[in-house]
Amino acid sequence: MNNINKSEFSLFDNINSLSEKKKIKAILKDFIECICELYEINKNTKIHNLEINNDVIEFLVQLGIINNSVELNTLNNLLGKDYNSFIHVINKFLELDVEIDSFLKKYMDFYRKQSVISYLQDNKSPTLVDFFCGAGGMSLGFSQNGFKVLLANDIEAVCTETYSFNHLEMPRNRIITGDIRNIVDNVDEYVKDSVDVIIGGPPCQGFSMANRQRIIDDPRNILYKYYVKGVERLQPKFFVMENVKGMLSVAEQVKEDFHNLEGEDYDVAYHLFNAKEFSVPQNRERLIYIGIRADISKKINKTAKDIIEEIENGTKNIKKYILEDSIYDLRELEALTIKNATELDTEESGRKIENNRVNINSDYVNLINQNRFSKLVFNHKARYNNERDIEIFGRMLPGDKSDSERIADIMPYKSRNDIFKDKYYKLKPNEVCKTITAHMKFDCNMYIHPYQARGLTPREAARVQSYPDDYMFLGSYTKTYMQVGNSVPPLMSREIARVIKNNINLLL
Numbered sequence: 001m002n003n004i005n006k007s008e009f010s011l012f013d014n015i016n017s018l019s020e021k022k023k024i025k026a027i028l029k030d031f032i033e034c035i036c037e038l039y040e041i042n043k044n045t046k047i048h049n050l051e052i053n054n055d056v057i058e059f060l061v062q063l064g065i066i067n068n069s070v071e072l073n074t075l076n077n078l079l080g081k082d083y084n085s086f087i088h089v090i091n092k093f094l095e096l097d098v099e100i101d102s103f104l105k106k107y108m109d110f111y112r113k114q115s116v117i118s119y120l121q122d123n124k125s126p127t128l129v130d131f132f133c134g135a136g137g138m139s140l141g142f143s144q145n146g147f148k149v150l151l152a153n154d155i156e157a158v159c160t161e162t163y164s165f166n167h168l169e170m171p172r173n174r175i176i177t178g179d180i181r182n183i184v185d186n187v188d189e190y191v192k193d194s195v196d197v198i199i200g201g202p203p204c205q206g207f208s209m210a211n212r213q214r215i216i217d218d219p220r221n222i223l224y225k226y227y228v229k230g231v232e233r234l235q236p237k238f239f240v241m242e243n244v245k246g247m248l249s250v251a252e253q254v255k256e257d258f259h260n261l262e263g264e265d266y267d268v269a270y271h272l273f274n275a276k277e278f279s280v281p282q283n284r285e286r287l288i289y290i291g292i293r294a295d296i297s298k299k300i301n302k303t304a305k306d307i308i309e310e311i312e313n314g315t316k317n318i319k320k321y322i323l324e325d326s327i328y329d330l331r332e333l334e335a336l337t338i339k340n341a342t343e344l345d346t347e348e349s350g351r352k353i354e355n356n357r358v359n360i361n362s363d364y365v366n367l368i369n370q371n372r373f374s375k376l377v378f379n380h381k382a383r384y385n386n387e388r389d390i391e392i393f394g395r396m397l398p399g400d401k402s403d404s405e406r407i408a409d410i411m412p413y414k415s416r417n418d419i420f421k422d423k424y425y426k427l428k429p430n431e432v433c434k435t436i437t438a439h440m441k442f443d444c445n446m447y448i449h450p451y452q453a454r455g456l457t458p459r460e461a462a463r464v465q466s467y468p469d470d471y472m473f474l475g476s477y478t479k480t481y482m483q484v485g486n487s488v489p490p491l492m493s494r495e496i497a498r499v500i501k502n503n504i505n506l507l508l
Contacts (some may be wrong), residue, residue, distance in 0.1 A: 003118060004117065004120070006109070007117040007172060008114040008116055009115070009171065009172065010058070010064045010109045010110075011027055011107060012027070012109070012125065013172075013174075015065065015074065024078065025078060025082075027107065027397055028079070028149050028272065030107075030352070030353060030472075031107045032085075032103070034107075035090075036089060036104060037354055037355040038097055038104070038414075038423045039092075039374065039377060040377055041092045041093065042443050043090075043211060044085070045218050045230070050062055050087055051086065052069075052072065055248055056087065056094065056212055057069050057072075059090055062108055063107065063108050063110075064110070064187075065109065070239045072125075073462060076344055085457045095105070095484055101375060102202050103376055103470050106472075111168070112168045116168075116170065120150065120171070121279055122148055124316070125146050126146070126148070126166070126193050126196040126258075126501055127147070127150050127193055127194065128147040128152070128195070129152075129230070129236070130151070130198075130199050130200060130473070131173075131180060131198065131199070131200035131202070131226075131230055132153070132164075132180065132200040132201050132202055132303060133152040133153060133154045133159070133200070134154055134156075134164055134486050135159050135162045135166075135484070135487055136159075136163035136166060136487060137465065137467065137490050137493065138154070138199050138242065139152060139167065139493075140166075140292075140468075140495065141491065141492065141493025141497050142197070142493060142497040143167065144197065144293065144490070144494050146501065147169055147196075147197070149470070150191050150195065151176065151187075151190050152170070152175045153175075153177075153180060154177065155177070155180070156177075158479050158482075158483065160176070160177045160339075160363065161475065162473050162474045162475065164472050165342065165472065166472065172354065172429075176189070178191065180202075180223055180226045180227070180230075183230075184226045184229050184230045187234060188233075189381070190363035191234060192383075195236040195462065196232055196236060196237050197236055197500055197504075198227075198230060198238075199240045199242075200227055200230075200241060201242035201386075202223045202227040203221075203224075204223075204225050204244075204247055220254055228240065228257050229257065231261055231291070232263065233260040236293070237292070237296045237507075238296070238307075238500050238503070239266070239289075239292070240289070240290060240500065241254075241288070241289040241291070242287070242288055242488050243286065244441055245272060245285045245286070245487070247287050248270075249323060249456075254268070254289060255268045255270070257498055258291055264293045264295060265293075265294040266292065267292050267297050267303050267304045268290070268291045268292075268304050270289045270290070271287075271312065272286075272288075273285070273286055273287075273288050273311070273493075274286075274314075275492050276319075276320060277315040277318070278315055278465070278491050278495050279364070280465070280466045280489045281320075281323050281325055281432050281464055282433045282434075282464050282465065282489070283432050283434055284435045284436070285435075286310075286365055286488070288496070289333075290307045290309065291304060296507070299506075300361060300503055300507065307499060309365075310499045311495065311499050314495055314499055315495065316489070319363070321363075321364045321428070321432075322431055322432055322485065323428065323429050323431065323432060323464065325363070325364040326364055326365070327449075327463055328362070328429075329361070330377065330457075330459065331357055331378070331380070331452060333348065333350045333381075333452065334348045334349055334382060334453070335349065335382050335383070335384065335385040335393070335456065336382070336383060337349075337385070337387075338380075339384055341384065342383065342384065343475070344476060345381070349381060350380050351381060352378065353376060353377075353378055353472075354377055354380070355376060355377070356375050356385075356469075357372055357377075357396075358377055358479050359447045365493070368463070368466045368467065368469070368490070369442065370468070372468075376470070377459060378459060378470075378473070379458040379459040380457045380459035380460070381457055381458070381477065382454045382457055383443075383444060383454075383455060383477070385455070386452065388410060388412070389445065390454070391410060391453075392411070392449055393448050393454060393455075394453035395407050395447075396448060397426065398428040398429060400425070401424060423446070424445045425445070425446045425447070426449075426450060427447060427449065427456075427472060429450040429451070431448065432463045434446070436461050436464055436465055436484060437485045438482045438485035438486045440461060440485050441479065441481040441485070442457070442478075443455070448459070458480040458481055461481065461484045463485050465484055466489040466490050466491035467484070467490060
C-alpha cells in the first residue's frame with residue numbers, strides 16, 4: 001500500500017512537463033505565500049548567504065517537489081529568479097520549529113499520501129460517485145458525513161483542480177476531467193466497488209418543449225441522459241439529482257426515465273427546496289430528486305417520498321441565517337481601480353491569500369467550518385470597477401436597484417430602466433442573499449456589498465454558499481466566481497447526506 005504511485009496524490013508529479021511547469025510554479029507561489037502569512041516571514045528580504053542543509057532537503061522531499069538533493073538544479077531551473085526567495089522562506093519556517101499548519105498539508109506529498117493510503121484502506125464507509133462535481137461543494141457535504149467518494153468527474157479542468165486540492169484524501173486518478181459521455185461509457189474502468197449513492201446536477205435546457213416531447217429526447221439534454229445512464233450502469237442504492245427550478249415542468253418525465261432502466265427499478269420523488277431552509281443565507285431554490293433502488297426500498301420499508309419528508313423534517317429545527325452573518329467579519333476592502341489587473345494583490349483591494357485578522361468566528365462561520373478556526377483567508381479580493389460604478393455603489397442604500405433616484409443622474413442605462421432595473425442591486429444585510437450565480441464572473445453589479453462600494457468578493461460569495469474558510473478556489477480570478485456560483489451549497493448537501501446515510505445504516 002505504501003508503494004502507491006506518486007500520480008495518485010502529488011501536486012508535483014509532472015514537474016518536468018513543459019505544460020505543467022506554469023501550474024506548478026503557481027502552486028509553489030501560493031504555498032510560500034501561505035507560509036509567509038501564517039508565520040510572518042518576509043519573502044522579500046535581501047539574501048546574502050543561501051543555506052541549504054539536510055533539514056531543507058528533507059522538507060522539500062516531503063513537499064514532493066524533489067526526490068533528493070541532486071534535483072535542486074531542476075527546482076532552480078523551474079523557479080528561476082524566485083528560487084533564492086523560496087529557499088529563504090523554507091529556511092525561516094524551519095528555524096521556527098513549529099508544528100505545520102493543517103492547511104499547508106494540502107500541498108505536501110507526505111501528508112497527501114497518508115490521506116490517500118487511509119482512503120484506500122477504508123472499506124467500511126458508504127460510497128459515492130459524483131457526476132458534474134464542479135468545485136466539489138456537493139461532495140463536501142457528503143464527505144463531512146463520512147462518505148467515501150469513488151469517482152468525481154467534471155469537464156472543467158479548473159473545477160477538478162480545485163476539487164483535488166481540497167479533497168486531498170482522494171486519489172487524483174479518481175478525479176477525472178473529461179466529457180461525462182466518455183466516463184459513463186467506460187465507467188467500469190473507473191469504479192470497481194459497489195456504489196451506495198450517485199449525486200450530481202446535469203445541465204438541462206429543454207423545458208420549453210416539455211409538452212411536445214420528452215426531455216430525454218431533446219438533444220440539448222444529452223448530459224442528463226448520461227446521468228440516467230450512469231445510474232443504470234452502476235445501480236446505486238440511492239441517487240440524488242439536483243437541478244434548477246425550471247426542471248419542475250418535466251419532473252414526471254424524469255421519474256419515468258428511472259423506471260425504464262435495464263436491471264433494477266427505482267422509486268423516485270422530488271421536491272423544490274430552498275437553500276435558506278438548510279441554514280444557507282441565500283434564496284436559492286433547487287429541485288432535488290431522490291431515487292431509491294426498488295430492492296432497497298423493500299428492505300428498509302421506505303419510499304423516495306419518505307426520504308424527501310425526512311429531509312424536510314430535518315430542516316424544521318435548523319437555525320436560519322442572513323447575509324450579514326456570513327460576511328460581516330471579513331475585512332473591509334475597496335474596489336480595484338487598476339484595469340486588467342485581476343491577479344494583483346494589494347492591501348486596499350485584497351489578496352488571494354492572507355492572514356485571518358479575526359479571532360472569534362460567528363455562529364454561522366463556526367457551522368460551515370465545523371468549529372475549526374482557519375488561520376488564513378482565501379480569495380477575498382475585490383474586483384475592478386471604474387469610477388462611475390464606484391460612485392454608483394457608494395450612493396446606493398441596501399435594497400436599491402438601478403432605478404433608484406440616488407443614482408438617476410449617473411445611471412448609464414436610465415433610458416432603458418424597464419429592462420435594466422436589476423443591472424445594479426445593493427444587497428440587504430438583514431435578509432438572505434439573492435441567488436449566487438456564475439454570472440458573477442462577468443461583473444458583480446447585482447451583488448453590491450451592503451456597506452462597501454464594491455461587489456462581493458469570491459470568498460464572500462463562497463461564505464454565502466456555505467463553503468468552509470479553508471476551501472481554496474484555484475484558477476484565474478474570474479473562474480473562482482464561476483466555480484462558486486455553479487456550486488451546490490455544502491450545508492444543503494450535508495443535511496441531505498445525513499438523511500441518506502441514516503437510511504443506508506438501516507441495511508447494516
